[in-house]
Amino acid sequence: MYRVRGLIIISVHVTLMAAELGPKLPEKPVIAVNKCCESYEVMVKNHCTHINQTNETMWYPTFTSKDGRLLTGIEYKILNGNPDCGSTQKWPIYHYQNSSDVLKLLPNGVLRHYLFFEKENDEEKEEMKEEQENSKGLMFQDYVPGKYCLEKRIDENLVSEYALVCAPEHHKTDWTSTKFLLLNIINPVTHAVNIACFLIIAIVYFIMPTLRDLVGNIITTLLICLIIYQAADMTRLLTIFTNHISIIIAEIVCYIALLAAFFWINSLGYYIWKTFRSRNVFLRITDKKKYCYYSIYVWSCTILMGFLAVFGHFALDYPQVRRLTFEGEQEAIGSLGIIIFFVPVAFTILVNVFFFAATVKVLNRMNTYGRIHHKLKHSFRMFLLLFLEMTIAWLFFLLSFSKYDGLVYCYVIVNTFQGPLILYICVFNQRHVSYLIRKTCCYSVCACSCCRPEPECEWGDEMTAMNTGIY
Structure with missing residues (x-):
């Protein structure tokens, strides 16, 4: 009997030792979830408040799968306090009923932030669910544990889920890719060259006393509009700027400046056509008054069309999302706003074609030219070349709105020649x-004798130029 007891005791000890020395089953990991306030607090507006001072219950994390199913039985532990973002900016996110921001706490502790609009009928909801299951067509951002905190937020009668997250880090950029080189290196350089050329022309036409007539003032104002257009277009194409507010502002300024430039070239064509058509060119109205009238026409039309386009974008149009390779998606001016901006440009092009045809018809009928007609004939040639150059650049600008990156690259390349061509048209091609x-x-004082002008006569700049074949 004692032997049996001894054997039983020995077998029990051996079993226990084998259990201790045998392989241990892996422990289930515990998910850490950050809570913004203390465990006994909730957020009332923007401050943590004791739960006893409210009529709400405590907040507990709810885990959801990627396809939207609620999960239970997940072990977690609550860590109190805000996330440690270091030098990175912190962003608040609010999730409530029918909000465009949706927060999903995944079973691995990752907080996923979806951004979409709530659908009204069941069919659209089912489509949204399918898209969410496939993770396609939806904008979302994941935040790993430690880079976010969750809390229940109470604002009067609105109860929402609040999250404070660290701004996501920028994606790694391929510095040698064709798109990055064209849009972030070549594009700013070419736009800077264009701005420098336009600035040189504007300074020349502004400081020369004999060039400060109506045509010179129109050219100067048109070039200022083109300078603003080039600066805004450079900002619009840069992919390193990802704030949708700055992108929209740059696009609005770009389109308004381009629209104003076409209205100014339209005013120049109308002035030349009207002067050639008039029997008496020595009118009592001065160039200053004419410039004021043309300014009222240009800026009133530009402001009106710009206001309608901006109003149509924010009030009537759905926001258009522009995809960028490096930084995700950015909001841009919608199709309605672009149509309102560019239809007047197309209309001015058609009107300028009429001015060109009508002026050529008048010139073919004229047998003699006065001094003003002789001068305007060269202004008409400058108007024609400017009109052709701006129209071609605008057509490539329209093509850049296509979904094909190759057309955007073509626009960047064509835009490279705009500044030098206009410098040649307005300065080097105008002999006077x-x-x-x-x-x-x-x-x-010029070192090269070929650059020195002929000795000045006593007839003045304009008559000297006419008698020496400058015009």
Whole structure:
């Protein structure tokens, strides 16, 4: 009997030792969830408040699968306090009923932030559910544990789920890719060259006394509009700027400046056509008053169409999302706003074609030219070249709105030549302008004798230029 007892005791000890020495089953991991306030507090507006001072219950995390099913039995532990973001900015997110921001706490502790609009009927909800299951067509951002905190938020009668998250880090950029090189390196350089060319032309037409007539003032104002357009377009195409507010502002400024430039070229064509058509060119109205009238026409039309386009975008149109390779998606001006901006541009192009045809018809009938007609004939040639160059650049600008990246690259390349071409049209192709520049800048001190102008006569700049074949 004692032997049996001894054997039983030995077998029990051996079993226990084998159990201790045998392989241990892996413990189920415990998910850490950050709670913004203390365990006995909830957030009332923007402050943590004791739960006894409210009529709400405590907040507990709810885990959800990627396809939207509620999960139970997940072990977790609550960590109190805000996330440690370091130097990264902290963003608040609010999730309530019918909100466009939806927060899902995944079973691995990752907080997923969806951004979509609530659907009204069951069919659209089912489509949204399918998209959510496939993780396609939806904008979302994941935040790992430690980079967010959750809390129940109470604001009067509105109860929502509040999350304070660390701003996501930028994705790694391929610095050698074609898109990055074109849009972030070549694009700013070419736009800077264009701005420099436009600035040179504007300064020349502004400081030369004999060029400060109505045509010169229109050219100067048009170039200022093109400078603003180039600066805003450069910002619009840069992919390193991802704030949707700055992108929309840059697009609005870009489109308004381009619209104003086409209205100014339309005013120039109308002035030349009307002057050639008029029997008496020596009118009592001065160039200053004419410039004021043209300014009222241009800016009133530009402001009106710009206001309608912006109002149509924010009030009537659905926001258009523009996809970027490096930084996700950015909100842009919708199709309705773009139509309102660019239909007047197309209309001014058609009107300028009429001015060109009508002016050519008048010139073919004229047998003699006065001094003003002789000068306007060269202004008409400058108007025609400017009109053609701006129209071609605008057509490539329209093509850049396509979904194909190749058309965007074509626009960047074509835009490279806009500044040098306009500099050639307005300065080097106008012999009297180059004559005035040589006379002012290097009359007798220029090292190259070919750049020195002819000796000045007593007839003045304009008559001297006409008698020496400058015009």
